[in-house]
Amino acid sequence: MLRPRSPRTVPPNLVPKGSLAAATVAALAASLLTAPGASAYAPAAADEAPEQIVNGTFDNGHAPWWGTANLTLDSSTGQLCAGIPGGTVNPWDVIIGQDNVALVAGESYEFRFFGQATPNKVGRALVQLPVDPYTQYLSASPELSVSGNDYRYTFTSPVDLPNAQVAFQLGGSVEPWTVCLDNISLTGGAEPDVYVPDTGPRVRVNQVGYLPKGPKNATVVTEATGALPFQLRDGAGRLVKQGRTTPRGVDRSSGQNVHTIDFGHFTRPGTGYTLTADGETSRPFDIGADFYEQLRTDALKFYYTQRSGTAISDALRPGYGRPAGHVGVAPNQGDTSVPCQPGVCDYTLDVSGGWYDAGDHGKYVVNGGISVHQLMSEYERSTRAGTGQPWKLGDRTLNLPESGNKVPDILDEARWEQEFLLKMQVPAGKPLAGMAHHKIHDDSWTGLPLLPHLDDKRRELHPPSTAATLNLAATAAQAARVFKPYDRRFADRNLAAAKTAWTAAKANPERYADPADANGGGAYNDADVTDEFYWAAAELYLTTGAKEYRDFVLASPHHAGDVWRERGMDWGNTAALGRLQLATVPSNLPDRARVRASVAQGADRYLATLKAHPYGIPYNPSDNLFDWGSNNLIVNNAIVLATAFDLTGKDRYRDGVLETMDYVLGRNALNQSYVTGYGEVASRNQHSRWYARQLNPDLPNPPRGTLSGGPNSAIQDPVAQQKLRGCAPQFCYIDDIESWATNELTINWNAPLSWIAAFIADQDNGDAGNHRH
Ligand code: 9MR
Numbered sequence: 214m215l216r217p218r219s220p221r222t223v224p225p226n227l228v229p230k231g232s233l234a235a236a237t238v239a240a241l242a243a244s245l246l247t248a249p250g251a252s253a254y255a256p257a258a259a260d261e262a263p264e265q266i267v268n269g270t271f272d273n274g275h276a277p278w279w280g281t282a283n284l285t286l287d288s289s290t291g292q293l294c295a296g297i298p299g300g301t302v303n304p305w306d307v308i309i310g311q312d313n314v315a316l317v318a319g320e321s322y323e324f325r326f327f328g329q330a331t332p333n334k335v336g337r338a339l340v341q342l343p344v345d346p347y348t349q350y351l352s353a354s355p356e357l358s359v360s361g362n363d364y365r366y367t368f369t370s371p372v373d374l375p376n377a378q379v380a381f382q383l384g385g386s387v388e389p390w391t392v393c394l395d396n397i398s399l400t401g402g403a404e405p406d407v408y409v410p411d412t413g414p415r416v417r418v419n420q421v422g423y424l425p426k427g428p429k430n431a432t433v434v435t436e437a438t439g440a441l442p443f444q445l446r447d448g449a450g451r452l453v454k455q456g457r458t459t460p461r462g463v464d465r466s467s468g469q470n471v472h473t474i475d476f477g478h479f480t481r482p483g484t485g486y487t488l489t490a491d492g493e494t495s496r497p498f499d500i501g502a503d504f505y506e507q508l509r510t511d512a513l514k515f516y517y518t519q520r521s522g523t524a525i526s527d528a529l530r531p532g533y534g535r536p537a538g539h540v541g542v543a544p545n546q547g548d549t550s551v552p553c554q555p556g557v558c559d560y561t562l563d564v565s566g567g568w569y570d571a572g573d574h575g576k577y578v579v580n581g582g583i584s585v586h587q588l589m590s591e592y593e594r595s596t597r598a599g600t601g602q603p604w605k606l607g608d609r610t611l612n613l614p615e616s617g618n619k620v621p622d623i624l625d626e627a628r629w630e631q632e633f634l635l636k637m638q639v640p641a642g643k644p645l646a647g648m649a650h651h652k653i654h655d656d657s658w659t660g661l662p663l664l665p666h667l668d669d670k671r672r673e674l675h676p677p678s679t680a681a682t683l684n685l686a687a688t689a690a691q692a693a694r695v696f697k698p699y700d701r702r703f704a705d706r707n708l709a710a711a712k713t714a715w716t717a718a719k720a721n722p723e724r725y726a727d728p729a730d731a732n733g734g735g736a737y738n739d740a741d742v743t744d745e746f747y748w749a750a751a752e753l754y755l756t757t758g759a760k761e762y763r764d765f766v767l768a769s770p771h772h773a774g775d776v777w778r779e780r781g782m783d784w785g786n787t788a789a790l791g792r793l794q795l796a797t798v799p800s801n802l803p804d805r806a807r808v809r810a811s812v813a814q815g816a817d818r819y820l821a822t823l824k825a826h827p828y829g830i831p832y833n834p835s836d837n838l839f840d841w842g843s844n845n846l847i848v849n850n851a852i853v854l855a856t857a858f859d860l861t862g863k864d865r866y867r868d869g870v871l872e873t874m875d876y877v878l879g880r881n882a883l884n885q886s887y888v889t890g891y892g893e894v895a896s897r898n899q900h901s902r903w904y905a906r907q908l909n910p911d912l913p914n915p916p917r918g919t920l921s922g923g924p925n926s927a928i929q930d931p932v933a934q935q936k937l938r939g940c941a942p943q944f945c946y947i948d949d950i951e952s953w954a955t956n957e958l959t960i961n962w963n964a965p966l967s968w969i970a971a972f973i974a975d976q977d978n979g980d981a982g983n984h985r986h
Contacts (some may be wrong), residue, residue, distance in 0.1 A: 262323070262400040265314050265935040266379065267396035269326070277931030281308045289729065292327075292395040297334075299389035304337050304571060306384030309394065312343055313935070314377045315405060316350065316370040322401035324351055324368070324379075324460040329361030329393040336383050336392065340368070340399065343378035344374030350377065370402070378672065408936035410944065412884045414493040416443075416474075417828075420879035420892030422499030425482050427979030428868045429500075431474040432828055432880055433458055434467075435491045443474050448497075450487025454478075458490055461827035465837050467882035468941040471827045496879065496893045505712045505974040506605075508891065511918025512967035513588070514611055516626045517851030518916055519960060521576065521633075521665060522566035524547065525735070529612050532913050535903065538574065538665020539672070540565055545665075548576075551653055554673045560643060562674060564653050567633025571959040572661075573902035574652030574668050576733035578637050579726075580961050583685025583784045585630040587852075587964035589688070589793065590693050591971050592623050595799060599982070600975040620699045628703070630960075631692050634685050635710050639677055639717075647717030648677035654734030661950065662905030662912055670733065678726045680737075680785075683745035684713035687790075690752035701956040708756065715753060715762075718746070724958050733760045737784065738882030740806075744788035747771040749799065751791035755798045758840045763802065772808075777853065779822075780834050784961050789815070789849075793856050807861050812846040816857030819850045820869045828881055828943070829872040837926075839942040844887050844923035847873060848965040855972040867976060870969060877920075877966075882943035888918030888966065899958040907950040919958045921948070 275288035284295045284307060288722025295306050310314045316322070324340060333356065340351040344518045351368040370377075379399060401912055415434040423429040435441065438460055445454040458472035474488060481500060488495040518525055527534025541549035548565040552558075568584070595601040606623040609616045615625035637649045655670035689711035697704040728738040739745075747769040754762035766772055771788040782789040795802060796809045819831035826833055831850040832843065840846055851873040858866035871955055878886045879894075889899070897914045898907040899922075904915040924946040928937050932952040937945050946955045975981060 219578045222717055235802055243668075263402065263404045265322075265399045265402060266397055267406060267931065267938070270396075271395060273309035274929050276929055277313075277934060278309060278311050280310075281306070283307060284309065285732070287389060290393075291744070291774075292329075292393045292645045293354050294391060294393040296700075297383050297386065297392055298389050299387055301384040301386065304382035304385050306855050308380050308382050308384070309392075310378055310380040311397075312376060312378050314340070314379050314399060314404065316340070316372060316374045316377045317402040318370055320400055320402040321349075321367060321369045323365060324353075324399050325363065325365045326397040326641035327361060327395040328355055328357045328761045329359065329396070330357030331359050331391050332388075333358045334383075334386060334390050334392070335468040336381055338364070338366070339380045339382065341378055341380060342374070342739050343376060348372075361393070363396075401982070404933075408494075410883055410947070410949075412882070413883070416488050416490055416493050416495035416884075417884050418488055418495045419497050420498055420886050421495050421504045421896070422501055423501055423875075424502055424871060424976065424979030425480045427477075427871045427976070429475070429477045429479065430829055430872055430875060430880070431476070431488050431495065433472045433474060433493070434469045435472060435883075436470060437491060438470070440585060441472060442487060443490040445476050445479060446487050446489065447481075447483055453486075464827040466826070466828065466833065466839070466941065467943040469882060473827060473829075474816050496835070496884070498879075502978050504891070504892070504973070504975075505970055506622045508888070508970035509605060509967065509974040510610065511890070511916070512888075512920070512963055513626065513770055513918075515605075515916055515919055515958075515963045515967075516588075516960065517611070517613055519568040520566075521574075523614075526614065527827075529614065530916070533916060535664055536666040537581065538569070539668070540666075542666070544667060544669035545672075546670065548653065549632075551672045551674050552949070553650075554675055557676050558639075558643065560640070562636060562650075564633065564636045564641075564650075564674070564738050565817075566629060567629050568910065568960045569665065570735070572835060572904075572953065572957050573654070573734065574659070574663075574665055574902065575652060575814065576633065577650050577652040577654075577735065577737050578634055578681035579651070579678075579684050579739065579778075580784045580959070581604060581630050581634055582681075583787065584960040585627050585634065585688050585962045586691060588623055588630075588959075589691050589969050590625070590628040590790075591622060591968040592695060592963075593798065593857075594859065595969070595971065595975070596922055597799075598972075598975070599862065600859070600972075602975050605974065606971065619801040624690055624695065624699065628690070628696070631688060631707065635706070636690055636708055637674075637681065638685060638714065645677045645717065645721065645724075647682070647713040647952065648672045648679075648721060648724070649681040649714060651676060651678040651681045652734060652737065657733045659733075659902065661900075661902050662750070663902040665903060675726070675730060675734075677720055677721075677724060679724045679742045680739050680745050682721070683742060683749040684716045686711045686718060686749040687745070687752045687787075689714065690749070690756045694756040696909055711749075711753060711756075715749060718749070719888075722746075739785040742770055743769070744776075744786060744791075748787040748791035748794075751795050754802070755794060755800050758801065766791075766802070767804075776811075777949045781832060781849045782853075783846060783849065789853065793853070795854060796860060812853065813857045813861055813863075813866075816854045816866050816869070819853055820865060823869050823872060828876055830876045831869060831873055837942060839924045839926045839945060840961055841925045841927065841929075842922040842957075842959070843925060843942075844920055845959075845965055846875060847923075848877065848920075848962075848969050851969050852965055852972075855969060867979070870972060871979065873977075874973065875967065882941070883946060885948070887921045887923050889915045889919040889921075896948050896956065898948050899956050900953040901958055904958075905950060915958055918966075920962045921946075922955060922957045922959065922962060925955045926952065937955075
């Protein structure tokens with residue numbers, strides 16, 4: 214927890230007690246501050262000295278702190294707390310530590326922290342060599358008390374060491390006890406290495422390309438405040454257009470002073486174009502349309518290689534073949550007969566199949582729900598929108614094992630997940646029958662890399678939740694509609710499951726997933742499911758036309774409410790999904806015209822945000838903090854724009870969609886594309902246990918068309934915390950496989966990417982007629 218800085222002198226009551234005994238201090242100049250104003254200590258200098266500890270305040274989790282296996286670290290209160298088991302012998306039997314702390318020989322350091330124990334205990338605080346012989350540069354024995362104290366020690370490092378360890382050794386007690394630590398700080402030495410991303414030329418473009426008839430915008434990072442000349446050159450270096458930039462001031466999402474370039478009137482297709490301004494030349498880009506056609510396919514092909522429960526065919530995906538994961542074959546312990554967490558249920562379920570959520574091996578109903586929904590709605594859109602081209606999503610378009618079965622491949626892929634969601638429903642006759650288990654995953658986190666079939670952890674079903682149940686109701690109702698022409702029995706099975714789930718959710722409206730249930734998998738907790746109720750009711754109504762669901766829709770606070778969140782829709786905020794469906798799927802809803810008009814209102818708001826944004830993003834949270842997976846929120850806001858285009862035919866909405874993708878594909882502060890294989894510099898090391906080429910050259914990178922989560926201001930992972938401290942939102946990203954908070958891939962992020970890629974591919978050169986509406 215962040216608290217005001219400690220005073221420069223130590224109040225007597227905060228002087229660590231027993232400190233002289235603590236000075237078993239390693240050989241070295243470890244000295245303890247014993248009195249207010251101790252002269253050995255130069256407070257002013259220390260206050261300015263660089264901080265070497267990452268995340269000593271625990272305001273956002275506790276990474277990169279680690280604990281020994283007998284500990285569960287809890288930072289939910291803003292301090293780092295842990296129950297220390299009794300019955301251990303040595304101090305080092307229980308440790309909380311942080312690695313990779315840099316020390317410089319001859320420099321003096323000040324080590325401070327707040328500590329509290331219940332009951333009182335003496336702990337050990339060390340700064341040491343992380344390996345045998347564990348030489349201690351500071352060793353202190355703080356007497357931790359129930360009331361809590363601040364502790365300060367100084368020492369001079371005898372060594373240059375890039376990877377010292379800060380460790381609290383807390384073992385050796387017969388009785389169990391609890392400890393809380395906070396505001397851990399080690400100041401002194403050299404400024405930590407500042408990570409400077411290579412952002413290349415200061416002219417930022419969509420590195421893939423622009424549609425010939427679409428808008429064409431770029432951004433220049435410059436110190437100039439007045440307009441600058443710019444030149445557009447073709448692949449042969451010929452000057453084809455020139456003009457002047459528009460100064461836009463300082464963009465708060467990047468901290469950069471920027472100008473924009475508008476070259477939308479230039480329409481000639483070609484490859485290798487560049488833009489030059491302020492003495493810098495952009496990375497090359499095309500003017501054309503085929504790249505979105507390719508992305509429509511690639512973004513969907515992503516799902517086959519995320520499949521659980523089946524071998525991935527190397528013939529279908531060269532370089533990506535792997536054995537089936539979690540099919541009840543050792544060393545896997547799942548997923549054909551999976552028990553619940555202890556005490557949660559007395560049965561096992563076959564929950565094999567589905568897609569792995571992300572870079573982990575977990576499978577989560579809430580997140581699977583929005584993902585499969587968006588694939589099905591991408592399909593639904595293609596059959597109804599004026600520019601829709603359903604045959605582009607038809608049979609034999611994705612090279613799947615099911616290709617050739619006369620069912621559109623996008624639906625074959627969606628079915629793989631929907632079958633899994635159905636399996637997560639609590640069977641009849643069991644407690645909470647009809648609800649869906651929230652998730653299934655390993656009972657503790659696995660490391661990287663780890664191919665799915667090699668995961669040997671115990672798999673567990675987690676308690677049913679209302680949110681999961683409503684995700685099942687919504688997607689099963691939608692599947693009943695969408696699959697009806699192709700497989701009547703499957704459609705009926707879905708409809709029955711949807712109705713059962715709906716009834717169960719109504720009977721258990723507030724069973725929320727536990728936010729602390731995050732060991733071995735994400736929590737995906739959500740304490741407001743009124744939006745999931747709205748979405749599920751909408752799908753059930755659209756499929757059945759039944760009064761019960763229609764009345765629920767009309768009475769929901771979300772129906773007349775403002776569902777167009779500034780941050781966007783996502784797995785935990787699904788009201789907009791319901792609204793978009795009610796606006797686009799035919800029905801007799803009495804206020805359907807108003808519902809359709811509301812989509813344009815939402816789109817106008819996102820468009821206003823985009824227009825005001827120097828990088829052209831329909832996302833600019835008032836607190837200027839980018840969310841985990843910001844790219845998916847950005848692309849989801851583009852879905853609202855795209856739907857407004859489908860409903861109204863107004864070009865400005867389509868233009869907004871295209872400009873949004875410019876950001877995703879390179880027109881951004883980092884000058885990189887967030888889609889693997891698209892753009893000269895693109896994300897390729899997304900956090901994944903099997904596309905882990907960065908860790909093992911025998912493994913592949915993520916497949917072409919994989920979206921990275923993108924900038925995340927909260928930088929919860931150690932790599933981001935070490936490299937990106939203090940980052941402006943757009944800079945809170947690193948293409949490193951260990952940066953799970955900024956650089957993961959997920960099924961719910963590729964879903965809006967594929968939806969938007971299909972929408973844009975449907976626009977031909979950017980001027981496709983919108984006839985059907
Ligand atoms: O995408 C999720 C994001 O919205 C949450 O803030 C975050 C923390 O709960 O979790 C993200 O989801 C991760 C999930 O918990 C585990 N699988 C990987 C997901 C993407 O990082």
